[in-house]
Amino acid sequence: MSLISNFFNVVITYPIFNVLMLLYHLFGDFGLSIIVLTLAITALLLPLTLRQLKSMKVTLALQPELAEIRRRHAQDLKAQHEATQELYKQHGISSASSFLPLLIQFPIFIGLYSALNIVLNHASIAHLNSIIYPFLPQLSSIPNIDLNWFTFLNSAWHISLGVPDPTHILPILAGVVTFVQMRMSQPHAIAEIQDATLQLTQLMQFILPLIMVLITIFFAWQLAAGLALYRTTSLLLNMIQQYFVTGRGSLFAVPHVGGIPDNGGLKNGTQRQQTQPRHRSSSSRGSVQSKGAYARRHKRGSKKNRRRD
Numbered sequence: 545m546s547l548i549s550n551f552f553n554v555v556i557t558y559p560i561f562n563v564l565m566l567l568y569h570l571f572g573d574f575g576l577s578i579i580v581l582t583l584a585i586t587a588l589l590l591p592l593t594l595r596q597l598k599s600m601k602v603t604l605a606l607q608p609e610l611a612e613i614r615r616r617h618a619q620d621l622k623a624q625h626e627a628t629q630e631l632y633k634q635h636g637i638s639s640a641s642s643f644l645p646l647l648i649q650f651p652i653f654i655g656l657y658s659a660l661n662i663v664l665n666h667a668s669i670a671h672l673n674s675i676i677y678p679f680l681p682q683l684s685s686i687p688n689i690d691l692n693w694f695t696f697l698n699s700a701w702h703i704s705l706g707v708p709d710p711t712h713i714l715p716i717l718a719g720v721v722t723f724v725q726m727r728m729s730q731p732h733a734i735a736e737i738q739d740a741t742l743q744l745t746q747l748m749q750f751i752l753p754l755i756m757v758l759i760t761i762f763f764a765w766q767l768a769a770g771l772a773l774y775r776t777t778s779l780l781l782n783m784i785q786q787y788f789v790t791g792r793g794s795l796f797a798v799p800h801v802g803g804i805p806d807n808g809g810l811k812n813g814t815q816r817q818q819t820q821p822r823h824r825s826s827s828s829r830g831s832v833q834s835k836g837a838y839a840r841r842h843k844r845g846s847k848k849n850r851r852r853d
Contacts (some may be wrong), residue, residue, distance in 0.1 A: 554666060556655035558622065561662055562677050569681045574705055578656075578770055582777040585652060592645045593782065597789040599637050600729065606631060649778070660770045663687055664706035674812040691769065705770035714772035715764030719757040721779045726753035728786050730794040750794075 560581070567577035586593075609631060617624035631640075662675065663686075673682045691703040694713055701711045709715055727750075764772040786793075 550650075550662040552655075553658070556661070557658040557707055558649050560652070561653040561659040562680055564659055565672075565676055565683065565687070566680050569683075570792075574687060574770075575773060576692065578705065578773050579777050581594050581656075582774055582781065586778065586781045589645055589648060590785075592648070593785060594644055594789065597786055600786075600788045602637055603632075604793075606635065609768075635764055643829050653774070657768060657771055660689070660706045660768050661831050664691055665767075689770070691773070703769050705773065708767065709766055709769035709772060713767070714769050715761045716777065718764045718772045718776045719761040721776050721783070722760045723753045723757045724795065725779045725783050725786070726794040727795045728783060728790075759829055793808060 563581055563584070564574075567580050571577055571580070574847060585726065596656050610628065613624060613627045663672070669683055669686060676682060680725045692704055694701040694703070694711065698711075701713070703709050703711060703714065722845055730753075760775070764775070766841075
């Protein structure tokens with residue numbers, strides 16, 4: 545295990561730590577250093593991200609065909625999956641392209657967490673300088689990892705980026721941005737579909753971001769505030785890229801469930817069908833009664849004429 549840990553430190557943690565120390569030397573602000581690091585990582589992942597967003601855009605355009613596949617194979621999930629994969633293959637959509645940026649982000653996230661722990665847990669400048677590459681500036685003092693951006697709102701809001709945020713500002717921001725980004729990544733076309741199954745899917749697409757918000761806030765409360773800052777900045781940058789490639793998606797769409805048929809609706813429809821014949825039969829009775837009344841009046845008129853004669 546130590547061999548794997550050392551390999552991870554050499555490949556991931558120490559490079560991130562050195563970039564942070566260089567940025568801190570340039571800007572003198574650890575929070576700003578994390579944001580600039582996030583910008584650099586986003587720029588490096590831009591080709592993969594654009595490929596992912598373009599695949600997402602094609603998927604959005606295929607929503608009518610996907611809806612038709614769901615209707616056609618509503619009772620056969622295997623056939624539905626095969627038809628969906630065949631459609632994706634025809635349009636060059638690969639599921640791996642959607643997950644690759646996430647797989648790359650995960651070790652970076654762990655490396656940033658480890659880099660923050662190095663600064664937090666090692667008070668010796670000599671130890672920190674031993675990790676810094678020889679061609680980079682050496683530290684003359686322990687880095688200040690406090691974030692003081694919100695002290696203008698409250699003088700007590702000093703956030704140490706190496707420990708959980710006691711003000712809860714960054715976890716809440718991370719949760720809000722997570723919800724917005726996930727809603728933007730979901731197709732808007734399905735919101736206009738009146739099919740009950742697809743409306744249920746759209747309702748689940750609204751609930752899933754809420755669940756992810758709760759998970760994000762929970763972990764942001766437990767982990768270092770610097771990770772919440774990195775996560776929030778990364779999602780904001782992804783939202784900007786996504787807006788220019790695929791638009792705002794389902795951000796402002798409201799789940800439509802009014803058209804989903806239920807037992808009450810079916811019952812009412814059946815009642816309407818049953819009452820219609822009654823309405824017609826009453827009309828028939830009315831016409832028969834009218835004919836009978838006319839016949840009786842005609843008969844009485846004939847009797848009066850005979851009496852006069």
